[in-house]
Amino acid sequence: MSTFASFFRKELTARKRTDKITALTIIFLFLGVLAPATAKFMPKLLEKFGDSMTDSGMTITVSEPTALSSFSQFFGNFSIGLIVMIVMESGVFAGEYSSGTLIPVLTKGLKRAKVYFAKLLTVILLWTVYYWISFSVMYGYTAYYWDTGVVNNGFIAGFSAYAYGLYLLILTAAFSAMASTGIQTLIAVGAVYLGDSLLAMVPKLSDWLPCRLIKVEQIINGKEQPDVLLPAFGVTAALSIAAVIISKHIFDKKPI
């Protein structure tokens, strides 16, 4: 087994034995089911709620749910899974700094580049697998209950949200490599997210920011074409690559 493969396998085994894999499986499956379930049962709940409000003169009319409702719910909820994963992975590097477990590994001569990319690859792999499991579960149930033909560019929208999550997780890994603790990592990721959201209030900038990638409501209902996302894709990809290059450089020089 190559030295890289050995360290990569260690990363996966660690997550399995610390029950992270179990937790992620439960959460992401749940999110996949939640979207169609919410879409299906929300109208009934609102109707019941509406009945009890008629005395005060309020009426609630709810239109029949479609596949669009399910997709829409998914894009609203998937960030829960993303946040869980960001918190879990905030210590991907920083955890080993504080525990000192990297010292024997590096002193035995395992190249820092291999350590860096094995950890980065693990984070990317986890997000890729779990996001698409969640999306597939959502899609499966949605297709079962409704006609998915009404959804425009569903997979592109799905990919867009995936890309946004991937970017935030790459940032998490990058900050973790540069920071000393998981908390510092989370603060840094939070600050970037906040900056992104604030800048998005400026109309001229909004299409160029990473957070544009999760505003896909108008794409799935056909009011916007997917190519409006291209500037945001470009910027997000560039930011991700920059984060990797800078953090790897810092990791290579870090006293452990």
Add this chain to the structure above:
Amino acid sequence: MNILEISELRKSFGDKTVLDGLTLNVPEHSIYGFIGRSGAGKTTTMKIVLGLLRSDSGEVRVAEEKVSFGETATNRFIGYLPDVPEFYGFMTAAEYLRFCGEITGMQGDDIKTRSAELLEAVGLKNEKHRIKGYSRGMKQRLGIAQALLGRPKLLICDEPTSALDPVGRKEILDILQNAREQTTVLFSTHILSDIDKICTDAAILEGGKICLSGGISDLRSKMSSEGYELELSRPEEAAIIAEAFGCETEGCRIVFSEKQHSIGDLMRSLADRSIRPVHLTRLERTLDELFAEVIGK
């Protein structure tokens, strides 16, 4: 051959100078004790030797190859046991050794046989639990096993016995002594009795430099006998002897310097007066006192 050669090593952290021209040579197959107070710079020195820390100036050679910061090529000669060894808690000892073997590119069969040998040598052969439940002593023992896995030429241990009870300490010292056949051992400590027990050579680090170093027998010869301590059964007897020799008493005890009074005269005096001593001991400067004296300079 010297397995480790350090010359004129300097390192400062901000305005604090830790190493100020440290020069040290460790001969092959020695057990070399590296003594110093807490904060003297022992761990700093070791980290520089391992390429984990960059020195400000000076040169380090391991097996005659130069050590550079960030490059771990010279680490193929070194096995390292950190002062608070931490290993992946989710693995068992055997799994951890296999992992270490794999990341150093050892062959599968070699890993198996070597792991079994070492786990037996450190007394962890039958331990099937995960590392997260290990005591400090067990982690130290696993630490030595992983450090020796690749048959290193130099085993560096940072305070391997510091936080252990006497039994644990003895176990570790025995393992290190046995390791001498296969490798050279350099270990840092501030527990001088450990040096006394197993070291062949030692060096004292103080003020950023080595202020005393050499073979243990050389160092011991510096601890020449200073005098004698005589203990008698009654203070009156002590007073009599003290008056005869012009010394002071401490209760029933008198300390003589061999320079002032010959031991023969003392024993004759006791016999003449029919005084039976409780004990008559030759005082040797202990390593502790030597250390304190060197540090005090």
